[in-house]
């Protein structure tokens with residue numbers, strides 16, 4: 666397939682381009698700068714100039730492809746207003762990509778997050794939460810999935826809180842950055858809340874399987890580790906960076922504090938059976954051993 670992707674220079678997108686090329690697909694990748702275009706070219710993709718706010722460029726990229734995988738998101742979590750701006754930008758982009766594909770029966774794969782469910786691991790059948798600072802992302806994913814009834818083979822890959830590679834990425838990556846900044850490794854509350862995780866190389870393999878075979882309107886869980894206690898994650902970060910590990914108030918983590926404090930284990934049992942996906946790369950706690958002071 667000739668696949669149009671957004672976010673191809675990111676942690677997950679760069680793993681995805683390698684996975685797609687290795688499996689015989691060709692990739693057209695959105696590039697918003699010269700340096701991103703050069704990186705995409707070096708990775709084996711053809712750069713397509715534009716950015717998320719450039720809806721005509723997105724539509725034209727989608728129109729020339731056999732399918733679309735949307736990953737790009739501006740990660741400015743400095744304030745609620747900044748998060749709302751990023752969410753609005755992404756919602757408009759995803760709506761434009763979906764609209765372009767109506768009636769084509771081509772795949773549109775988008776990212777989502779695994780939902781938190783009190784007291785148990787969430788499954789692919791659980792609904793996405795639509796409240797909180799990033800609830801708007803869930804609403805736009807739900808709208809995209811509804812295009813299944815209008816001739817788009819839409820699917821959502823729900824990612825866990827941490828998608829990692831070489832110890833970097835996701836919520837654990839934000840804990841590490843905060844630890845470096847503060848000079849101690851903090852975790853919110855008593856740290857027993859659990860976050861699921863997956864290695865970026867395993868997530869990339871799932872995106873490819875979903876692109877190739879997922880039925881329209883379906884959601885999948887890219888979960889390898891069902892849930893690590895956050896204090897265990899902070900303990901590895903603290904040890905690797907040589908910093909004290911301690912409990913901190915959740916507001917230390919800004920707009921994401923309440924999500925950081927939530928227990929949210931998740932399962933991928935259905936995804937593994939239905940798509941034959943098997944995570945093979947290191948767990949989060951093992952991968953964090955790659956952190957350097």
Ligand SMILES: NC(=O)c1ccc[n+]([C@@H]2O[C@H](COP(=O)([O-])OP(=O)(O)OC[C@H]3O[C@@H](n4cnc5c(N)ncnc54)[C@H](OP(=O)(O)O)[C@@H]3O)[C@@H](O)[C@H]2O)c1
Nearest residue numbers: 672673674675676677701716717737738739824827828835
């Ligand atoms: N990593 C995780 O743990 C995790 C967990 C759950 C969900 N997710 C979601 O998965 C997706 C990919 O995550 P990631 O970790 O790979 O992200 P990342 O490493 O931060 O990369 C972000 C990508 O989005 C692109 N981008 C950002 N704003 C853009 C804009 N306005 N126009 C065009 N491109 C833009 C960036 O391009 P440039 O290189 O040009 O900046 C980059 O390719 C995101 O939707 C993220 O929220 C990630």
